[in-house]
Amino acid sequence: MSEAILNLEDKSxxxxxxxxxxxxxxxxxxALRDMTGYITLDTGYQNTGSCMSSITYIDGEKGILxxxxxPIEQLAERGSFTETCFLLMYGELPKDEERKAFSAKLTESSxxxxxxxxxxxxxxxxxxxxxxxxxxxNALSVYYPYFYTDDFMSQTFDTMATRLISKIxxxxxxxxxxxxxxPFVYPKxxxxxxxxxxxxxxxxxxKPYEIHPEIEKALNxxxxxxxxxxxxxxxxxxxLVGSSMVNLYSSICAGICALWGPxxxxxxxxxxxxxEDIKDExxxxxxxxxxxxxxxxxFKLFGFGHRVYKNYDPRAKILKEHCTVLINKFGIRxxxxxxxxxxxxxxxxxxxxxxxxxxxxxxxYSGILYRAMGIPTDMYPVMFAIGRMPGWIAQWKEMxxxxxxxxxxPRQIYTGKTLRDYVDMDRR
Numbered sequence: 186m187s188e189a190i191l192n193l194e195d196k197s198x199x200x201x202x203x204x205x206x207x208x209x210x211x212x213x214x215x216a217l218r219d220m221t222g223y224i225t226l227d228t229g230y231q232n233t234g235s236c237m238s239s240i241t242y243i244d245g246e247k248g249i250l251x252x253x254x255x256p257i258e259q260l261a262e263r264g265s266f267t268e269t270c271f272l273l274m275y276g277e278l279p280k281d282e283e284r285k286a287f288s289a290k291l292t293e294s295s296x297x298x299x300x301x302x303x304x305x306x307x308x309x310x311x312x313x314x315x316x317x318x319x320x321x322x323n324a325l326s327v328y329y330p331y332f333y334t335d336d337f338m339s340q341t342f343d344t345m346a347t348r349l350i351s352k353i354x355x356x357x358x359x360x361x362x363x364x365x366x367x368p369f370v371y372p373k374x375x376x377x378x379x380x381x382x383x384x385x386x387x388x389x390x391x392k393p394y395e396i397h398p399e400i401e402k403a404l405n406x407x408x409x410x411x412x413x414x415x416x417x418x419x420x421x422x423x424x425l426v427g428s429s430m431v432n433l434y435s436s437i438c439a440g441i442c443a444l445w446g447p448x449x450x451x452x453x454x455x456x457x458x459x460x461e462d463i464k465d466e467x468x469x470x471x472x473x474x475x476x477x478x479x480x481x482x483x484f485k486l487f488g489f490g491h492r493v494y495k496n497y498d499p500r501a502k503i504l505k506e507h508c509t510v511l512i513n514k515f516g517i518r519x520x521x522x523x524x525x526x527x528x529x530x531x532x533x534x535x536x537x538x539x540x541x542x543x544x545x546x547x548x549x550y551s552g553i554l555y556r557a558m559g560i561p562t563d564m565y566p567v568m569f570a571i572g573r574m575p576g577w578i579a580q581w582k583e584m585x586x587x588x589x590x591x592x593x594x595p596r597q598i599y600t601g602k603t604l605r606d607y608v609d610m611d612r613r
Contacts, residue, residue, distance in 0.1 A: 187201075187210075189201075189212045198220055218596070238415070238580070239253070240415075240579050241253075241413045241415045243493055248496035248497055253276055255272070260272075264409065266379060267377075269409045273575045291378060294352060295352065297352050297356060298328045304321065304324065310365075313563060314364065317363070318360060321360075342433075346578045349574055350574050353570065354378070357567045358370070358386045368390075369385075370385045379408070382404070386560075406504070406507055407554060410500040410503060410504065411569050418444075419440040419573065420576060423436050423440040424580055444570055450570065452488070456487045456549055456552040457553075459488070478537055486532075486543075488548050488552070489532055496542065501547050504551055508554050519556065529549070
């Protein structure tokens with residue numbers, strides 16, 4: 186076994202080196218504090234591995250993303266979102282009988298408890314859909330309390346998982362309908378996962394919604410591309426919260442809240458808002474790019490660059506193709522899409538951005554694609570949450586299957602006041 190040698194205060198310590206199946210290497214410091222009395226300091230956990238996982242592999246330098254060994258390009262082209270859910274949670278693509286049984290469970294779980302439907306009456310119409318989503322997901326633990334269990338390998342897990350994956354689309358669609366003051370549309374048992382969501386979002390007694398195969402396919406691809414992405418902020422949150430042995434619903438609720446931030450799942454919403462600003466100000470693309478280059482300017486060019494990928498985000502390439510399909514198929518003439526395409530072309534031909542490897546990321550094209558599909562802007566992070574649900578569940582399950590199981594407990598370096606005595610108020 187390989188080892189790393191740490192020289193500290195005239196002493197040497199041997200630390201084991203672990204290697205993953207894709208030759209990723211890490212220095213195992215699990216015993217560092219007991220051995221030396223020291224801890225490591227890694228603000229933002231940029232160089233810290235919190236777990237060993239067999240779910241998702243990323244090579245940011247080469248632009249590679251795989252779920253359980255399958256290239257994301259193949260899953261997006263040939264698979265479905267429900268197949269991807271099964272793959273992430275159980276490790277293998279479903280066989281025909283497994284696929285049918287899993288789809289049936291999702292269909293059976295698509296309704297939400299009628300008492301929960303009344304919850305929507307208590308939300309103001311101005312409530313953000315992500316706030317509603319997190320509240321309603323956590324409320325599932327109230328209506329299904331008998332699914333708390335210490336046996337994470339039991340059938341109970343299957344029930345909780347399918348319930349979350351199925352009901353999140355219903356809750357999401359209802360939150361949108363509530364925000365526009367329109368009646369809820371119940372799910373249909375003869376529609377597939379993505380088609381059912383589109384039906385609940387856009388169907389109405391006045392104007393029935395036609396589910397176009399190109400839009401249904403594009404939504405499938407979007408959800409597949411969002412399904413998991415290793416130990417990001419929201420996934421790490423699900424693991425950390427879940428490590429206290431809290432129920433799955435509350436762990437997922439925490440993940441939704443973490444996802445909401447503009448530096449994470451809210452980034453695609455900021456892309457559209459940025460494009461709207463460009464349109465409303467009537468400023469040239471070149472001027473906006475110069476603002477982004479100016480370190481004294483607070484302006485940020487959303488949708489370009491990625492903390493992990495130092496190459497073209499493989500997910501962005503796939504989404505760009507589907508943007509082109511929808512625009513050509515439906516003759517979409519949308520100023521923001523035109524601005525986005527012009528901006529991307531300018532960035533890819535600008536030395537400043539090319540040298541820094543600031544390529545379009547998934548947030549750039551997912552926002553544009555959602556716009557082309559008619560999804561309102563404040564629903565973008567909700568769409569992200571729907572897609573990320575199977576990844577969160579798979580990560581939660583993997584953590585609970587790990588032996589030995591440990592509660593998350595990061596350390597710190599204290600920088601506050603040293604010991605001082607309390608002085609009574611009348612003496613101060």
